[in-house]
Amino acid sequence: MKELEQIRTMYQHKNKDIHNLDTWNEVKNLFLGKNGYVTSCMKEIKNLDPKDRKSFGEAVNQLKNEITVLLDKKKVELENLEIEEKIKSMPRLDLTIPTQEECGSLHPVTIVQQKLIDVFRSMGFAVEDGNEIETEYNNFEAVNIPKHHPARDMQDTFYLNNGQLLKTHTSASQNRIMKKYGAPLKVIFPGRCFRNEELDASHENTFFQMEGMMIDKDVSISNLIYFMKTMLSEVFGKEVNVRLRPGFFPFVEPGFELDCSCPYCGGKGCKVCKQSGWIELCPCGMIHPNVLTMGGINPEEYQGFAFGLGLSRLVMMTYGIDDIRHLNGKDLKVLEQTKVK
Amino acid sequence: MYISVNWLKDFVNLDGLNIEDVVQQFTLSCAEVEGVEYKGKDVQGVITARIEKVVDHPNSKKLHLLEVNTGKEKLAVVCGAPNVKVGMITAFAPIGAQVGQLTIGKAIVGGYESYGMCCSAKELGISDDHSGILEFSADQQIGVDVKKVLPIDDIIIEIDNKSLTNRPDMWGHYGIAREIAAITGRTLQPYIVDQHTYSGKENLAIEVLSPSCYRYSAVRIGHVTKHSSPEQLKIRLYYCGMRAISLLADLTNYIMLELGQPMHSFDGSKIQSITVRDIQQNTPFTTLDGVQRILPSGTMVIDTNHEIGAIAGVMGGQSTEIEENTDSVFLEVANFEAVKVRKTATAIGLRSESSARYEKSLDPEMTMMALRRYIYLLQTIDPNCEVVSNICDVCVKKYDKIVINITKQFIDKYTGVDIPQERMVHILTSLGFQVTENGSELCVHVPSWRATKDISNKADIVEEITRVYGYDNIVSKPSTQPIKPLRIGTDIVREYDIKYMLAQRYNWHEIHSYIWEDQPTNAMLGIETPSYIYLINSLQKDNENIRSSMKPTMIRTLLQNKRYADDFGVFEIGHVVTGMKDHLAQEEKHLGIGVMTKQNNFAQKLLEVKDSILYLFHYVLQLPVRLEESRPTEEYLCPINHYDIICDHESVGNIGVLHPKVQQKIDAEKVVILVELNVSKIYQKPAEISKYESVSKYPTTSLDFNFVLDQEKHYGDIEEIAHKIPTTLSYHVELLDIFDNGNTKNYTLRYFVTSKDHTLSSEEIEQFHTSVITTFEQHGVYLKTE
The missing domain is CATH 3.30.930.10 (Bira Bifunctional Protein; Domain 2)
Incomplete structure (x- = not known):
């Protein structure tokens, strides 16, 4: 029994010397190892007088448990110390230092166009693509602009050597889409349009429009107002008002100029709306019966509305771009500003 | 196009209406207004005054020293106008008056004090004439505000021509007045014209050969004594963007600005016969502006005395121009095919006020109205003049009368709102349509001035009703279309x-x-x-x-x-x-x-x-x-x-x-x-959906192979082979490494092989190993030999 007391005292001394895992292992071996003090004592039990065996055995076991607990505790301490050391040796970084996150950019037209497409798709409109090179028929005749019609004056057309032309408006796709899908129809078709004119800050020969049509048995001017108002409110991210004014476009009857209450000043008047409180955004109207007929749709049975949104203009408003030439300018210093998100 | 509010008031009473509101309503219901200009705003305090004395300035050839009588006082004024004379009544701006940007103060001009300024028409903004100061008739009372004598105050509305492309009837004040009457609920005054019947006079020799001349009305008026237009008429022309030339020519422009009907005044003494024809070959011709142009074959011309006197619908020629003191006018009021005029104007690169209007397809009924208006106005201004011929009116083509049957239900469906039928009828009537009702059916007779191409179908009638009813009154409504998937266009x-x-x-x-x-x-x-x-x-x-x-x-x-x-x-x-x-x-x-x-x-x-x-x-x-x-x-x-x-x-x-x-x-x-x-x-290629494969729960064995390939070959050449191992086991392969020794390339491929239902035996692995080598060998690719 005295022997056990000596071992206990010895351990208490040794315990203080444990500084790392190596010494911990040494101490563990010294007491609990194969030939350790405690292990040796346990081996002794069988040689003792049977009457002493029980009490000695209990005492040895108690000592073993005591030392095990102390060793385990020590190990946790050591491990904690080690982790603390690791943390100390870790570099401390300054994340407030500016870094250059690399990212390409999407063209501003792409971004605004996608937003519009999303809005219209969410309202059940399909999206169609169109050609850029069109026939005179599709661009003019099929949208009720016969040869020598004064409306052809409004559009300076790029003609091609084979008699085709670069489409002057997205309406050039109306006929093809109507013939392809028939009525009822709910579709938008964004596209690039071309006008043969000199460039300046507000005139481009290549620009984007977004056209839409909705044709069914009882589509009304009320519906047109609803869809335009809803669409523009979604685009600008706030409730806007719209108003219709008469506008002459041969492919619609009645034809309207759609004004949108200026989303930048709320209609009070600002630079964007030229102090008028309204922005002229979108020629539209009820599709002319002749246009429906040429598209293979019976105007006695179906009506519809069509609209053409000046996408390039909307893009310029959205980003505050003051010169339309930037859009086709291919200058990455300009374009990189519309990073993808 | 410029529209004078003073002029509009001849045709519709605008009393009590705010012009700004009317303009706003016009924009929302009729056509786009580009701007509104207040004329005369910058002319304040200018009065009539008599020049009592004129003394040459001692040191200047240009300047005169005047004594000007304002009715209240006599003032010393230094004036540079060449036309000053004693007794002349002119427009005088005393100290404190405003003329354009200038506020008149006491000034020293050429060393002499000047207590005011005599004004030219240009200074008052009513003409571009700056040749001398304004001269009133000798009986003009002095000391009166010039605005009481001359209609200097006016409001000019500029309308966007493009928005009138389809509205030939709106190319003149009377048509605009009709619109304003409809949107304001006022009454349009009748257009006053000469009503006399002329018979037993000269029959004009007029021959219409061109099918593109739909109507040709003409008259000869003689004994004209007045040559200059009244100031009021001149100011209206000027405010609307035209220059006054002479009474006989000015009236044609004046009526064109009223009705939108171009007309041409030939010098009456020069015209014996008229032929309207298409020329058969390219022909040179000198237009009124003094430019010689080559008219292409097919151009429609007006022959005067068997020589080309005018390009039909575009411009007259110099040879038959009104002479300054002529006492006779031969008046042509014609209707020409729009496309023909447009083609000609485009071909010779000459767009005139006249061609701009003809291109819009004018109402042929207007020719006689314009002609009789001319007689009426000329006789009002110059009571001595006399119609010396019978009125000649050659009608070649008449437009069909258009009648459109439409129901209230159709209109409601189109608009999405319920407009009372009474309102519909009222709107159409106020615009000059005749409507007969049969229950909810409307039988709409389109007036001639809207029937040339503008209005031809039901949608057009809907537009007329809705624009005057007010688009703002149409409420926004979602559609009731059934929802369908979007199958098209992704x-x-x-x-x-x-x-x-x-x-x-x-x-x-x-x-x-x-x-x-x-x-x-x-x-x-x-x-x-x-x-x-x-x-x-x-x-x-x-x-x-x-x-x-x-x-x-x-x-x-x-x-x-x-x-x-x-x-x-x-x-x-x-x-x-x-x-x-x-x-x-x-x-x-x-x-x-x-x-x-x-x-x-x-x-x-x-x-x-x-x-x-x-x-x-x-x-x-x-x-x-x-x-x-x-x-x-x-x-x-x-x-x-x-x-x-x-x-x-x-x-x-x-x-x-x-x-x-x-x-x-x-x-x-x-x-x-x-x-x-x-x-x-x-x-066009359909996306491929990758099929689900169950994941093996058993260990995967990896096997490496080292194949040798010629320099010229690519990995792509063996990639397909690598995936074609005949086995029932699951495997995939990765390219681990390429070693290029200059002559050949060694490719290390690593195969991962497993089974979905058991752990592979060494025999199975060996068998797979052999399969890989055999497969490659069959395609002429061999393992690298050590």
Whole structure:
């Protein structure tokens, strides 16, 4: 029994010397190892007088448990110390230092166009693509602009050597889409349009429009107002008002100029709306019966509305771009500003 | 077009209405107003005064020293006008008056004090005549505000001509007044014209041979004594953008501005006969503006005394112009086919006030109205004048009367609102339509001035009703269409996935470029590219060729931005024309990518570009793809490192590198990698859905093989073989390493093999090992011998 007391005292001394895992292992071996003090004592039990065996055995076991607990505790301490050391040796970084996150950019037209497409798709409109090179028929005749019609004056057309032309408006796709899908129809078709004119800050020969049509048995001017108002409110991210004014476009009857209450000043008047409180955004109207007929749709049975949104203009408003030439300018210093998100 | 509010008031009473409100309502219901100008606002305090004394200035040839009597006082005034004379009553701006930007104060002119200014018509803003000061009639009372004598105060509304393209009736004050009467609920005053019957007088010799002359009305008026128009008439013409010339000519312009009906006054003494015909050959002709023009064959002309006297609908000639003191006028009021006039005006490059109106398809009924209005006005101004011929009226073509039957239900369906039928009828009637009602059916008779092309169907009637009813009164309503899936057109939507990937994953920049080639830059770089179609009327020279590939655009964009960064890329999905079929351009949408990097980064960048294409196919489009080495067809591409992009056994694009001979013109230190992908074609290929495979719970064994290949061969040549091991076990293979010893290339392939239902035995593994080697050997590929 005295022997056990000596071992206990010895351990208490040794315990203080444990500084790392190596010494911990040494101490563990010294007491609990194969030939350790405690292990040796346990081996002794069988040689003792049977009457002493029980009490000695209990005492040895108690000592073993005591030392095990102390060793385990020590190990946790050591491990904690080690982790603390690791943390100390870790570099401390300054994340407030500016870094250059690399990212390409999407063209501003792409971004605004996608937003519009999303809005219209969410309202059940399909999206169609169109050609850029069109026939005179599709661009003019099929949208009720016969040869020598004064409306052809409004559009300076790029003609091609084979008699085709670069489409002057997205309406050039109306006929093809109507013939392809028939009525009822709910579709938008964004596209690039071309006008043969000199460039300046507000005139481009290549620009984007977004056209839409909705044709069914009882589509009304009320519906047109609803869809335009809803669409523009979604685009600008706030409730806007719209108003219709008469506008002459041969492919619609009645034809309207759609004004949108200026989303930048709320209609009070600002630079964007030229102090008028309204922005002229979108020629539209009820599709002319002749246009429906040429598209293979019976105007006695179906009506519809069509609209053409000046996408390039909307893009310029959205980003505050003051010169339309930037859009086709291919200058990455300009374009990189519309990073993808 | 300029519209005078004073003039409108001749036809509709606007008392009690705020003009700004009327203009706003007009904009919302009729046509676009571009601006409103308040005339006379800057003329204040100018009065009539008599010049009592005129003394030459001692030191100036131009200046005179005047004594001016304002009725209240006599003032010393220094004046430079050449037409000053004693007793003359003129417009005088005393101290404190305002004339244009000028506020009159006491001034020293040429060393003498001046207590005011005598004004010219130009200074008062009523004419561009600055030849001398204004002269009133001798009986004019003095000391009266000139605005009481002359209608200087007016409001001029400028209307956008484009918004009147389809409205020939609105090309004059009377038509505008009709609209304003309808939208304000006022009554349109009748248009007062001469009502006399003329018979037993000269029959004018008029012959209409051209089918494009629909109506020709004419009269000769003699004994004209007045030659200058009244000031009020002159001011109206001036405010509306025309210059006063002489009474007989001014009246034609005046009535044109009222009715929109052009008319022509020939000198009455010069006209014996009139023939309207189409000329059979190109003929020179000198128009009123003094320019000689070649009229192309087919042009419709007015022959006077068997010689060309005017281009029908466009402009008269010099030879039959009104002489200053003529006492007779031969008045022509005709209606011509719109397209014919338009073609002529375009062909000779002469757009006149007259042709602008004829092009809109004028109402033939207006010719007689205008002619009789002329007689009425001329006789009012010059009671001595006399109609000396019978009125000649040759009607060649009449428009059909248009009657449109429409129901209230149709209109309601079209508008989406319930407009009371009574209101509909009232609106139509106020615009000059005649309506007979039969229950909810309206039988609408279109007035002649709207029947030439403007109104022809039910939708037109809906427009008339709704615009006057007020678009603001139409409430917004969602549609009641059934909801259907969107089966059509997702190509554009898929394009977004491609664009996002290229910008987000590869950090390239999307650009937009023109559809035509930039020939000078191409030439500078030595790039030749086929073009199947070109523009014939481009304002930008050297930019006519429509592109057949996106690559030159990419190259030029990299060139333009070469200082942007050491390493950057651009891309665009654009339209190209790759050939012709049945004379129609074959248009495709192509993705172009252009990446520029430093020479030492070339291999890594080329692999990155290749990675982008694989990623695009595998993950964005979910399509299989492989690359196949090929020779570029473009001379501006490097003959090596060119690969076709193969999808579904056909080439859909290619990856290549810019030829060093072009590269050195951009930046010899750099290298450009180019991709072209026919997205129109790949959109047609259905995405492949990868099928689920159960995951093995049993251990996987890996086996390495070292195969030897010729230098010329690519991994792509053995890739297919590697996947064709005949076995029932599950496996996949990876390329672990390539070792190039200069003569041959060793490829280390690692196979991972497992079974789905048991742990593999060593025999099975051995068997698989043998299968791999045998399969490769069958294709002439052998293991490396140690």
